[in-house]
Each structure stands twice: as structure tokens, then as C-alpha cells.
Amino acid sequence: MAQYYTTMNLKSRFAPSPTGYLHLGNARTALFAWLAARAVAGRFVLRLEDTDQSRSPQIYEKALLEDLRWLGLNWDEGPDIGGPVGPYRQMERLDIYQKYYEALLETGQAYPCYCSAEDLAAERAVQRASGKSPRYGGRCRHLNEGQRSDLEARSIQPVLRYRVPDSGMLTVPDRVWGERSYALADLGDFVIRRSDGSPAFFFANALDDALMGVNLVLRGEDHLSNTPRQILILQALDLPVPEYAHLPLLLGSDGQPLSKRHGAASLRDLQFYGYLPEAVRNYLARLGHHYAETDLLDDQALAAGFSVEKISRAPGHFDVVQLQHWQRLALQALSDTQLWEWRDLQYALNDAQLWKRLLAANLSDIENGLREKILKAVSEDENLQIQFVAAVRANVLFPEDAVDWLIRCFADEAFAALEKEDTAIAALAETPAEFWPLAAMLLQQSAGDYRIWTKTLQQESGLKGKSLFMPLRAALTGRSHGPELAALLPLIGMERAQQRLHTAASVLSEARN
Numbered sequence: 001m002a003q004y005y006t007t008m009n010l011k012s013r014f015a016p017s018p019t020g021y022l023h024l025g026n027a028r029t030a031l032f033a034w035l036a037a038r039a040v041a042g043r044f045v046l047r048l049e050d051t052d053q054s055r056s057p058q059i060y061e062k063a064l065l066e067d068l069r070w071l072g073l074n075w076d077e078g079p080d081i082g083g084p085v086g087p088y089r090q091m092e093r094l095d096i097y098q099k100y101y102e103a104l105l106e107t108g109q110a111y112p113c114y115c116s117a118e119d120l121a122a123e124r125a126v127q128r129a130s131g132k133s134p135r136y137g138g139r140c141r142h143l144n145e146g147q148r149s150d151l152e153a154r155s156i157q158p159v160l161r162y163r164v165p166d167s168g169m170l171t172v173p174d175r176v177w178g179e180r181s182y183a184l185a186d187l188g189d190f191v192i193r194r195s196d197g198s199p200a201f202f203f204a205n206a207l208d209d210a211l212m213g214v215n216l217v218l219r220g221e222d223h224l225s226n227t228p229r230q231i232l233i234l235q236a237l238d239l240p241v242p243e244y245a246h247l248p249l250l251l252g253s254d255g256q257p258l259s260k261r262h263g264a265a266s267l268r269d270l271q272f273y274g275y276l277p278e279a280v281r282n283y284l285a286r287l288g289h290h291y292a293e294t295d296l297l298d299d300q301a302l303a304a305g306f307s308v309e310k311i312s313r314a315p316g317h318f319d320v321v322q323l324q325h326w327q328r329l330a331l332q333a334l335s336d337t338q339l340w341e342w343r344d345l346q347y348a349l350n351d352a353q354l355w356k357r358l359l360a361a362n363l364s365d366i367e368n369g370l371r372e373k374i375l376k377a378v379s380e381d382e383n384l385q386i387q388f389v390a391a392v393r394a395n396v397l398f399p400e401d402a403v404d405w406l407i408r409c410f411a412d413e414a415f416a417a418l419e420k421e422d423t424a425i426a427a428l429a430e431t432p433a434e435f436w437p438l439a440a441m442l443l444q445q446s447a448g449d450y451r452i453w454t455k456t457l458q459q460e461s462g463l464k465g466k467s468l469f470m471p472l473r474a475a476l477t478g479r480s481h482g483p484e485l486a487a488l489l490p491l492i493g494m495e496r497a498q499q500r501l502h503t504a505a506s507v508l509s510e511a512r513n
């Protein structure tokens with residue numbers, strides 16, 4: 001049984017390949033490894049497995065660091081900040097690997113294999129045909145010096161294979177899956193160095209964990225079957241074997257595991273939509289890990305409640321409804337001022353394209369400087385900002401929602417053509433024509449006091465409940481749902497409210513024509 005790490009020296013890591021944008025599966029793996037370290041004041045390492053040079057463009061390395069930082073993770077050692085056991089990019093560690101290849105060659109635990117891709121494919125075909133599971137049969141195991149130099153003379157670049165012991169069992173402990181035993185005879189001698197000299201994943205990954213002092217390897221279940229080979233390598237080199245914890249994979253809506261190469265829902269996408277990183281952290285932390293608390297947790301609480309033992313074995317599914325639930329809670333946790341200053345909201349306010357889209361029906365208003373006019377009015381008045389945020393915050397999930405409500409509150413001439421929901425138009429159409437002049441007059445009389453206005457309007461129109469408030473909401477906001485009208489009315493103001501009540505009457509007559 002593996003020795004469980006003490007809480008004093010835990011070191012975990014995230015070791016992605018910079019081959020695409022991080023998706024939520026990668027992000028959850030990174031988050032769990034980070035939480036495991038932060039829970040016990042351990043260390044967290046970021047290592048880039050960039051040995052597949054054909055798929056490792058520079059942009060992905062930069063994006064990877066940015067996205068992890070956006071998510072709120074930090075690392076104690078990594079490619080950008082260095083550390084005591086670096087370098088932290090595998091391509092910068094080739095000399096280190098070479099030393100260990102030589103050690104294995106010297107003791108005969110590794111040997112060069114000259115088999116061509118065709119040779120190997122033919123071997124596998126024969127094995128499959130006789131119902132055996134395919135593995136390398138060991139053809140180059142016993143080549144003598146003369147045979148080797150012959151092959152070298154034909155300038156065949158060999159791979160290096162690890163010589164797996166012929167018999168025996170290997171027991172692999174896993175903190176999530178428990179112990180599994182493997183018959184060594186089934187493994188087949190596997191490649192540890194490719195013919196171009198680059199290290200195979202099995203080798204570099206295991207070696208680096210050991211050399212970097214990583215003692216908890218938390219990674220996706222896709223690596224579960226690699227573990228016996230990695231333990232063999234570490235044992236052969238007399239290096240420490242870490243503890244392993246394999247996380248069930250996150251699946252997309254097609255039931256397939258998310259994968260960078262297939263462009264799965266990325267952290268970048270979530271950032272673009274305006275998700276708050278604390279919402280994403282809370283969502284991911286509960287994806288396959290149990291927390292007793294159902295409210296939004298800060299990082300300290302997330303770390304304190306994290307334990308490898310609480311990881312579930314069931315595969316996770318990306319569920320946007322759940323993610324939005326955490327977005328709602330994360331937004332609620334912001335003060336009004338913080339919400340107004342939300343960086344993504346500030347971007348959205350300045351995003352002319354977004355305004356154009358929200359106002360598509362009335363582009364001429366954009367040309368007339370509508371956006372500048374509204375922004376000027378609210379940017380000069382801090383009270384108005386706070387009042388606005390306080391009124392609409394329960395109806396805002398994304399920055400775009402806030403911009404939409406801003407337009408609905410503060411646009412005058414634009415409003416006539418502002419997009420109106422069908423249900424809102426239906427509510428207008430069901431309301432008698434004489435209601436609107438009455439509503440306008442009583443609004444004037446009540447001097448904008450919402451309670452007095454609606455009370456007198458109810459008395460004099462005979463309408464009440466939904467048939468009173470739905471048409472008012474529809475006329476004032478163009479929507480059938482939204483923030484409290486009492487809170488919106490002061491923002492809309494008397495003048496615009498009057499205008500909209502009159503417009504509602506004309507919408508009605510248009511609808512009837």
C-alpha cells in the first residue's frame with residue numbers, strides 16, 4: 001500500500017499539453033489539483049508538456065497561463081516564474097531525459113527497437129486475428145550488437161522501449177478507484193523515446209513528477225491505464241512513486257469526453273460570455289466532488305472542504321443550468337458598486353457592436369448618438385448608477401442583460417422601436433384603449449409616486465392584479481418580466497414614462513389595424 005502523504009509536504013501539479021484552449025474538463029482537473037494543495041498549505045506546480053511540437057503553437061501556451069489565471073489559480077512553480085526543480089517546459093528538459101535513458105540502456109532495462117510501422121501493424125493484425133489483445137511481441141529484445149549495427153547502417157532511427165519484466169503482478173493504488181492489479185506479461189514493452197528523440201508521454205510525465213517532488217498526481221481518468229507503465233519506469237529508475245487520483249472525465253452533450261483538439265467548451269468561451277471566475281470555480285468544484293455547503297464558497301472555504309476522498313467515480317456532464325445557478329449566486333455576492341464596476345459590464349457598456357445588436361430594430365438611434373447620450377447621463381451620476389444596479393441586479397445574469405435594461409430605462413426616442421416581447425405586445429392588445437390616457441393622467445397627478453399611481457389607476461380603471469400590472473410593465477419596458485416596476489419608474493422618469501404610455505396606445509391601434 002502506498003504511503004499516504006503527510007499534510008506537511010503535499011505537492012500537486014497540473015501538466016497540460018499546450019495544444020488548444022483549456023476546456024472545462026482540463027480546468028476542473030487543474031482546480032482540483034490546486035485545491036488539494038491549498039487545502040493543506042502544500043505546493044502547486046504548473047508544467048507544460050510541450051513535446052508534441054507539431055501541436056504546440058506558442059499562442060496556446062500564453063492562452064493557457066492567462067486562462068488559468070483568469071480562473072483564479074496561482075502556482076508556486078511554473079514556466080513563467082521558474083522554481084527550484086525547473087525548467088517547467090518539457091522541451092527544455094531533454095538533457096535530463098537523456099541521462100535517464102542512458103541509465104536504463106546501461107542496465108538493459110531499455111533497448112532500441114527498429115520495427116517499422118508496417119511491421120508493428122502486421123504483428124497487431126495477427127494478434128487480433130487469433131483473439132489476443134495487441135501488444136509489442138519483443139522482436140528487437142534480443143538483437144545482438146552485430147544485428148544492431150546492421151540496422152543502424154541502414155539509418156533506421158530506432159525508438160527506445162522499456163523492457164517489461166516477463167512475469168509478476170503490479171498493484172496500482174488509486175485514491176479514487178482503489179487498488180487494481182495488472183499482469184506484467186500483458187503490458188508489452190512500450191516506447192519511452194520516439195524515433196525523433198522526443199520523450200514519450202509515459203516516460204517524461206512520470207519522470208518529471210518524480211524529479212519535481214510531486215507526490216499527488218491528480219489527473220483525468222484518461223490516464224488511468226498509463227499508470228502501471230509509469231510506476232514500472234519509476235521503480236526501474238529507483239525514483240519515488242507518487243500517489244495517484246484519477247478523476248472521471250467530463251463529457252460533452254454528445255456523450256464524448258471533452259477534448260482540446262475537438263474544440264470543446266473552453267474557459268475562454270465562458271470568459272467571453274461574462275461568467276464570473278468565482279461562479280466557474282464553485283461550479284467546477286462541485287462537479288464530481290461533494291460539498292455539504294450549497295452556498296457560494298470563497299477559495300479558502302473551497303480548499304478547506306476539499307478532499308480526494310469526496311471525489312465521485314461517475315462521469316460528469318457539463319450542465320449550463322447549474323453553471324448559471326452559480327453565476328447568479330456570484331453576482332448576488334457583489335455589492336451594487338462592485339456590480340457596476342464589474343469589468344465585463346464596463347466592456348459591454350463600451351461595446352458598440354453589442355448595442356447595435358440590442359437595438360437592431362432602430363439603428364438610426366445609434367447613429368444619433370444614443371449610446372453616448374445614455375452613457376454620459378449615467379457616468380456622471382454615481383447615485384443613478386447605484387440606483388440602476390439595485391433595481392435590475394436580480395434580472396442580470398450576463399453583462400448584456402444589464403446593457404439591455406440600461407437601454408430600456410434610459411432610452412427615449414429609441415424606445416418606440418425597441419424590441420418588444422410578443423407576450424408584452426399581447427398584454428397591450430388585451431387592454432382597453434381608454435386605459436392609456438387614464439394611466440398617463442394619473443401618473444401626472446401622483447407626481448410619479450408609484451404606489452399612489454397604481455392604486456388610483458386600479459380604482460378608476462377597474463383593472464387589478466395581472467391585468468393591471470402586465471400592460472403597465474409591457475408599456476414601460478417592452479417586456480413581460482423584469483425588475484420591480486416601482487424601482488424602474490424613478491429611473492425611467494416621468495417624461496419617458498408618459499411618452500411610453502402614449503406609445504402603448506398607438507401600438508395597440510396598430511395591432512388592431
Ligand SMILES: Nc1ncnc2c1ncn2[C@@H]1O[C@H](COP(=O)(O)OP(=O)(O)OP(=O)(O)O)[C@@H](O)[C@H]1O
Nearest residue numbers: 016017019025026219220249250257258259260261
Ligand atoms: N474530458 C476531460 N475531463 C476531465 N479531465 C480531462 C478531460 N480531458 C483531459 N483531461 C485532463 O486534463 C489534463 C490536461 O490534459 P491534456 O492537456 O492532455 O488535455 P486534453 O483535453 O486531453 O488535450 P488533447 O485533446 O490535446 O489531448 C489531464 O490531467 C487530463 O487527464
Ligand SMILES: [Zn+2]
Nearest residue numbers: 113114115140
Ligand atoms: Zn522492434
